[in-house]
Amino acid sequence: MATDAGTLVPPPGERYTGAIITDKIADLVLVRPMHAGYYVGFIVTAAFTLLFIVAITYLFTTGVGIWGVAQPVAWAFALTNFVWWVGIGHAGTFISAFLLLLRQHWRTSVNRFAEAMTIFAVAMAGLMPILHLGRPWFFYWLIPYPDVMNVWPQWRSPLVWDIFAIATYIIVSILFWYMGLIPDLASLRDHARTRGKQVAYGLAALGWRGEARQWHRFETAYLLMGGLATPLVISVHTVVSLDFSFGLVPGWHSTIFPPYFVDGALYSGFAMALVLAVPMRKVFRLEDFITRDHLAKMGTLMLVTGLIVAYSYMVEAFNAYYSTDLYEIAMMRNRYFGPYAPISWSVILCNVLIPQALWSKRLRRNPLALFVLGLVVLLGMWLERFMIIVASLERDFLPSAWHMFYPTFWDLATLAGSLGAFAFLFLMFLRFLPAISMSELRKDVRQETIRAGTHT
Amino acid sequence: MPPPVTEASGSLAMRARQRFWRSLSEAEGIPDATLPRPIDTRFAPNRRDFMKLMGASIALAGVSGCSHGSLEKIVPYRAGPAEQTYGKPVFYASVLPRDGYGVGVLVETNMGRPTKIEGNPSHPASLGATGVIEQAAVLELWDPDRSQTVKHGGTIATWNDFLAALQAQFDARAGTKGTGLRILTETIASPSLHAQIQSVLERFPRAKWHQWQPLNDDNLHDAAEMVYGRRLDTVCRFDRARIVVAFDGDFLDDAPASIRCALDFATRRHAHAAADARSRLYAFECTPTLTGAAADHRLPIQAADVGAAIAQLARALGATTVDVANVLPDAWIAAIVADLRANRGASIVVAGRRQPPHVHALAHVVNAHLGNVGNTIVHVPPAADDPTNQLASLRDLVEAMNGGAIDALLILGANPVYTAPADLAFASALAKVPFKVHHGLYVDETADRCDWHVPAAHPLECFGDLRAFDGTLALQQPGIAPLYDGKSAHELLAALAGDTTRGNRELVEAYWQRERASDFAAFNDRALREGIVDGSTPEPINVALRGDLAAVLAKATPSQPPRAADDIEIVFVADPRIGDGRHANNAWLQELPKPLSQLAWDNAALIAPALARRYGMENEDIVEIRVGGRRIEVAAWLMPGVPERSITLALGFGRTRAGHVGNGHGVDAYAIRTSDAPWFAGGVAITRTGRKHALACAQTHHAMEGRDIVRTFTLGEAQACTPDECGTPRYRNERTLYETPPTGPYAWAMSIDLSSCIGCGACTIACQAENNIPVVGKAEMRNGREMHWIRVDRYYEGDIADARALFQPVPCMQCEHAPCEVVCPVEASVHDAQGINVQVYNRCVGTRFCSNNCPYKVRRFNFFQYTDDVPGLDSQRNPEVTVRMRGVMEKCNYCLQRITNAKIAADVEGRRLRDGEVVTACQAACPARAIVFGDLADAQSEVNRRKSSPLDYALLAELNTRPRTTYLARVTNPSPALAQSTQQSRRREAPPAGAVDTRPRADR
Amino acid sequence: MLYALLAEFADPRALLDAVRRCRERYHDVDAYAPYAVDGLAEALGVRKNRVPLVTLIGGLVGGAGIYFLQWYSAVVDYPINSGGRPLDSWPVFIPPTFEITILGAALAAFFGMLLLNGLPKLHHPIFNAPEFELASRNRFFVAIRATDPEFDAVRTRAFLEGLAPIKVSEVPL
Amino acid sequence: MSQVFSPRFALVLRIATVFVLAGIVAAAVVYRVNARGDAPQDDPIEQPIPFSHQHHVRDDGIDCRYCHTSVETSAFAGIPPLATCMTCHAELFNDAPVLAPLREAYAGGKALEWNRVHDLPGFVYFDHSIHIAKGVGCSTCHGAIDRMPLTRRVASLYMQWCLDCHRNPEAVLRPRDQVFNVEWQPPRDQKQRGAQLRQEYGLRSTRELTDCSTCHR
DSSP states (O other): OOTTOSOOOOOTTOOOOHHHHHHHHHHHHHTOOOOHHHHHHHHHHHHHHHHHHHHHHHHHHHOGGGSSOOSSOOOOHHHHHHHHHHHHHHHHHIIIIIHHHTTOGGGGGTHHHHHHHHHHHHHHHHHHHHHTSSSGGGGGGGSOOOOTTOOOOOTTOHHHHHHHHHHHHHHHHHHHHHHHHHHHHHHHHHHOOSHHHHHHHHHHHTTOOOBHHHHHHHHHHHHHHHHHHHHHHHHHHHHHHHHHHTSOSTTTOOTTHHHHHHHHHHHHHHHHHHHHHHHHHHHTTOTTTSOHHHHHHHHHHHHHHHHHHHHHHHHHHHHHHHHTOHHHHHHHHHHHHSTTHHHHHHHIIIIIIGGGGGGOHHHHTOHHHHHHHHHHHHHHHHHHHHIIIIIHHHSOSOGGGOOOOOOOHHHHHHHHHHHHHHHHHHHHHHHHSOSSOHHHHHHHHHHHHHHHTOOO | OOOOTTSOOOSHHHHHHHHSOOOHHHHHOOOOSOOOOOOOOOTGGGHHHHHTTTSSOOOSSBTTOOOSSSOOEEOOOSSOOSSOOTTOOEEEEEEEEETTEEEEEEEEEETTEEEEEEEOTTSTTTTTOOOHHHHHHHHHHHOTTSOOSEEETTEEEOHHHHHHHHHHHHHHTTTSTTTTEEEEEOOOOOHHHHHHHHHHHHHSTTOEEEEOOSSOOHHHHHHHHHHHSSOOEEEEOGGGOSEEEEESOOTTTSSTTHHHHHHHHHHTTSTTSOTTTOOEEEEEESSOOHHHHHOSEEEEOOHHHHHHHHHHHHHHHTSOOOOOOOOSOHHHHHHHHHHHHHTTTSEEEEEOTTSOHHHHHHHHHHHHHTTOBTTTEEEEOOSSSSOOOHHHHHHHHHHHHHTTOOSEEEEESOOHHHHSOGGGOHHHHHTTOSEEEEEESSOOHHHHTSSEEEEBOOGGGSOEEEEOTTSOEEEEOOSSOOSSSOBOHHHHHHHHTTOOSOOHHHHHHHHHHHHTTTTHHHHHHHHHHHSSOTTOSOOOOOOOOOTTHHHHHHHHSOOOOOOOTTOEEEEEEOBTTTBTTTTTTOHHHHHSOOTTTOEESOOOEEEOHHHHHHHTOOTTEEEEEEETTEEEEEEEEEOTTSOTTEEEEESSOSOSSSOTTTTTOSOOGGGGOBTTBSSEEEEEEEEEEEEEOOOEESOSOOOOTTOSSSOEEEHHHHHHOOHHHHSOOTHHHHOOSSOOOOOOSOOEEEEEETTTOOOOOHHHHHHHHHTTOOOOOHHHHHTTOOOOSSEEEEEEESOGGGOEEEEEEEOOOOOTTOHHHHHOTTSOEEEOTTSOEEEOGGGOOOOOHHHHHOTTOOOEEOSSOOSOOOTTGGGGSOTTSOBOOTTOEEOOOSOHHHHHHHHHHHHHTTOOOOTTSSOOHHHHHOTTOOEEEEETTSTTOHHHHHHTSTTEEOTTGGGOOOOSEEEEOEEEOOOHHHHHHHHHHHHHHOOOSSOOOOOOGGGO | OEEEEEEEESSHHHHHHHHHHHHHHOSSEEEEOSSOOTTHHHHTTOOOOOHHHHHHHHHHHHHHHHHHHHHIIIIIIOOOBOTTOOSOOHHHHHHHHHHHHHHHHHHHHHHHHHHHTTOOOOOOGGGGSTTGGGGGTTOEEEEEETTSTTOOHHHHHHHHHTTOOSEEEEEEO | OOOSSOHHHHHHHHHHHHHHHHHHHHHHHHHHHHTSTTOOOOOOOOOSSOOOHIIIIIITOOOHHHHSGGGGTSSSOOOOOHHHHHHHHTTTTTTOGGGHHHHHHHTTSSOOOEEOSSOOOTTOOOOHHHHHHTTOOHHHHHOSGGGOSSOOOOSOOOHHHHHHHHHOGGGTOOOGGGTTOTTOOOOTTHHHHHHHHHHHHTOOOHHHHTOHHHHOO
16 A cells, blocks of 8 residues: 555645645534534434433343343343444554554544544443343442452453453543544634633643644654554454353354454454445545545455455364364354354355455445445444354254244344444534544645645 | 264264264254244233242342341241251151142241152152152142132132031031032042041931042052952052063153152162163053153054053963954064063063053953062052042032032032033033032132132141052141141031031041040151151052953953044143143243153143144144044144154143133143043044144254264163273373362262153252242243253154153253353352352352353353242242342252251261262152262262263263263163164164254254 | 743744754744644754653553452462362463553553643643644744743844744743 | 633642542542451441340340350351240349330230341351351350440451451361350460361361352352
8 A cells, every 4th residue: 555645635726734624624623514414313323322221221120131142042132242343443443553553644534533433332342241241230340359258350251351351442542542632622722713612622632732842742652552552452352252262162162263353353343434434524525535545445455354254254164174073063054054044144245245346446436335335244244243152152062952042122222222322422523523633634734745845 | 982072983872872863853854842933021021921930939138138228127936936946947747649649758847938848768659759749839838829718609708607608508408418418529548538528428428429530540440340359559569570561651750659660660770770680661652751761662552552552462471362453563572572471570561540441451460460469569458548430420420410419519629620521511510509619729610610619728738647659658747837718628528527616637636546546646746757657558468360350351342443544543641740730820830841842831732743744734833623523722742752643632731710820821631531531532633723822842952963962872782881982981081281179078979870860850840949940931931041950851862753752851060170160250150169160149240151151051040030029939938048139140059058058067066978968959859869969079979889880971071071960871771672673773863973964944 | 021932934844944043042942833743853952752661661560460460369369269270370361461551551651641741731821822823723833932041032032033934922921 | 822721720620630539549448448347336226125235144144045045056046035035024124114015025916026237148148056166256256245235236247357257267266165255355376276276176278168159059
């Protein structure tokens, strides 16, 4: 990928300067020329958020029995949602941290909203394991603290590792995101016309002055954070995958899970990034900032991760047969020819076959196509998690215990609700914070103009 | 064995494994048992189900019950009771009825509350073991649905009102000597009660006493009369029999003596039983039963052919000349005859109560011919008082009622409106009686149609006496005073005899004072302490076959009427759980899966897969069954082992006045059961209605998928095999990365003998009673959320036509390398020093990871607040066991409370626990002595002895979970002559190793 | 009373030149820019930057702390047999250790950066400067503080004018 | 540009933040310290009759087992039946108004409902007999009962309070003849004596004493 790709496409006749960028982006927040589409989205997502709250209330008052979980399938939707949401989070960190280290300048247009996506996705993910507990009000027993029972968490359990991984992930993501925001918040403070906004953004900006020394330390810290977030993002989904590969259920007990899950996570993450970016750039007229180049690049990333996912599927099947283990083979047959076969084949269709369309350059540069493909992959990845978790549990060692899982209304409500809440939070973000990093963009346009030798 | 299940291996176990066929769906296109359509598990719709969950006990101080803050009250006694220590249980020896005959029990009471039933080791019908009925009795006692007051015309009245009404009747008919007065009871095997009936009959010479209970011994008694000229009981001593031939005789499950029969039978079936002592069982049966499952050779034949079959055998033995068409294969006859001749005096030929008198008569003849009488067969005077033919007795009554000859009827305990043969139309006849009194535990169908209802005191609430199947007498004493306004049968009869002053206790004691005038005090004290009246076991009576027997037999034996080739018969059976329906309101029994079909909460028409295919039926299809002009609609269930032209239907369901739990479950089979064919009838027509009825089945997959789960060997193989071949090889257990953690002074372990296990389910329900295990109801069972800590898995083996069921009780394996523990994030599932995998309910947050990671799937989760608050039921709870709240995982912990309390007692005395001092609930109840629990650290312990057997193996040993609970492989003892053929038929079904299509048909 | 004199530039290069020029005569010089201008810190003679050290310490403390906590709670404080595994199963202690190392480092980096930058500081004299809001938009500023020994309202102003800024303004204290 | 925040506001905000953070930390510490096993003693619990252990034990010198009969044989120490009270109070204070509830209950009237002082949650199974048998004295858990005009709890009953003992029983073990002596104080060399007694009584290993299954089922 060319480092200088993703150049901004200024409107004919003018050239982007720090001033124009700042005004254009800051006005989105300060002046808010809101598009009708925004309000529609706002109402819809608010409604689903409400459904989410209802579902959770009913769950807490009644018990996890309202879901379809039973014996032997004791984990189903909640854990599927969990893995799926964490995965989506990964793309954001990947774009903002990993690409930062690789000095991929095109990231500057997309990292801010990608990070927001990460935070909200991980928030949704973080909820799920708590919701699925039998006694959620005791979730804090997984956290080590000197309690009056003198009992500690059981460190061998991947669920404890989860707590640490997810907590670390969400905290670091927020810090990273907020740090990047500080200079922009200062801009907003300085450009706010009303007292209220001045105070609000002023407090958030912590009194940033853009002093040379401040910038100096800021850049170092930001780079360090990027350096920390990159291994972190790998570790998080590795730990998540251990929730399964640590167990001995056929279909879970597998050493390829960590890389397989991490890659799958990025896959679904880029899909979500596209699904968010395409409408956003349209509604807020950001086509000049988030250009087709940017979309194309994410499309390419999606294609690459998708191919790795496809490879993982093959390895899984191969291993099962190569192991000649009775239970592994039975599991694999059950996965693709058992009661859940339709799910497994849809996974292949959504994650392996359809995305091959991305080989076409024309499609990669077509926002609508990317949007649709994004949705397909998101669906496929959710089904994949479901397939791994449920289809494996449904039939393990003793046939006498085999039993099908069927979702209930509340399973679906929880999933739909979390989607709604996620979208709702994202809309809030677009409304109150700059969707694109102004300070970084200022620097970029400057350097481009320098390169173009057109500076004054 | 096992070689890692992956390698194809020639070892015995491998071959054994290969015999097992794949899922029924593979073999015969039977859809795997319900893959349930989703049931919405929202709480509200299930409310009704949850109201049914009275079996579920209430949270007194559940896991939630950390009652800091709220003050708990302690109410002192006025004057402390003499015999009990605070907080220690007291056991009372008593006796409970089983089809009217006594089974000796020990009633555990905690602070005056009966909470658990144990068997009475000194009682012949128990020998310490119990069946499901006895275990569930304590729930029946606390059942809030029990009738609580005297009722007149459905409205609440008092005992005195009733007495007044009764007096009025007497006055009105003064001097008629009781003309038109009738008493209807069930089988009575109680001297004191019988004496009272007599005194009533003395006061009213013209009154008459009738008996009726649907599960009666008419056929046996009539046969005895036919053969010996007098009514008597026959006791089979299976512990002495090397060859047993059962003709539709389910002695292991469907008889008053079945607990004892199972115990005796097991002595010659244990995996470690000496080869020459080992018995062989041939079973010919018209419906799959536990006896058939235990048999070495089982042949499904229609009920109507059983007579011909036994006649064929008798003829082949030269015991009789009765001539009917042959129905059994010659090979079988030859083999059986050879075995019987080789074991004269050590064999038993037995028929079931379903079969008509002449079949039993032939059995008597054969036994006599083989010299079994006096050895394996003992004749005793009938345990029942006045063992008349109850069907005839009932018929008389109905005719009299229809004739208007009856103006007062007392019904004691019986529920004839529900149980009487349909053709007698008892209800309409009853309507013609002006004064009708019902006495029973529930306001049932009969009570509904009577003017007066008097609530009965529960057997656990009153004094009395009962004879066991063999005539041994035991005294009954209450564990608690009557909870409600209940009256014993004694009091009611006394009132009838004009004595309204004395209570239940005085009445019973008065009788025995008369009987044992000399030493009453000593006698009473001793009898109540021992639980039996010693010396009361009647002497065997020597009876000679009637001279004219041949003629009688010839007359009695119907010459096989020609049947149409596709004539279908229906067979009525007592439900293995709720019997004739009297236990329908017992949630524990309703939810306990039936041993073979694994169904719960319903009865179904059990049909052979072949027949189903012929009619294009699938599981849960509602079919219409028409016989003799009567019809019912019932859900069909495909069962291997049912004769192709036979339908099995269980009695006891379709109750309308059973109570919240029992009402509306299943279909009332009495509606098509007539007095001329009370047990089986031909000429049945079945048609599909196209509708479905959802059934709850505890096991949705029947095959072992070629996995090494239940190991079976023939006796020959078993003798030849070494631990490495048949058992879990030792080397497998030595390899480990970790140093083994230090163990405490005790190392608890369990051994389950699959050879003697008969699959009755007593362990499951004993565990439920001991450990406060909730009931979840039908809907939740369909969702796969049953809570039983020890389940009895059932797999099928062999040819679909006579599929052999294999039972495997599965409690928690208490793995030393427990997969559940390492994944628990909060140390709620941990190991203690005595090797128990303990579940700390109050620490559990309910991630359910442990359940996912348990390869045996023995963990149970409270998806809802199953222990629902039903007033009254809290009293049944075991105070030694935490009541679990919603959201926590639970499972078997080797009855930790029993271990801990025993250990404390021993520690206080400063000594070590002795082997057998701690007995788990399942072990105590097991009528087959299949479960042994003990201390591995004690080299002499029974459990160590069992585990040293070459047949000892760990389930899924290849996962290296190192279970403390292991199994003894199932050993069968097939006849060499027949083994060959059956082997063949099994081989046919052998699956290609490893490559198993696990698809249930429904999913294709 | 003056806080500083402020010269405004439109272009980062001009800023860099100006800063270099100022540094020749003054010490108490500072620069303000809408983004991190490369080389600006060097031009101002900023040598050491403690952020990396702080981050390293944070990471080490976090990692060591959690590993110790795991070992102490599982081996010393309440040893419990879980699945027959050794009490000190160090391999399973690694995932939390890794995560908390990252967390510690990240927290240190973030708060280290803030504190070293003297943030939060909501009130600062420089905000009194006219047009300073442009510092977060597209303008670049050089400030010479009054605290500089060489500072003289008139001469310093003249000096700044000499740098051809857009304008020079006074920043009141 | 003008200042967004006045210096005073900035300062106040800074201080406020510091205070809030410090407050949170302080609160946590205070809570944890108060949760220690030897937590401050609870107030006496209201009873239908102001029963005084001080009077009965100290003044009258009645042995614990006279009323708590099953303490040596059962999990439950036992609450005396009214008859036990009446052995004396049929004669003594037989018209004292405070004892009216007792007399009424004994006469078969309204039952006497004591309020439980030591109320363990339902999932904890404490057994008096084994503690007595292994030389754990009454006062170890119930405190100076002979100095309580009204009975109160002296221990938090928190799990860690139980564990303190189960991890280090040596600290409290006494000779069997001292178990019911409420005045008993550990001698100076309690550590050695305790260890000795532990040997003698054959106490289980600390590993076993701290097993979950020891108290929970």
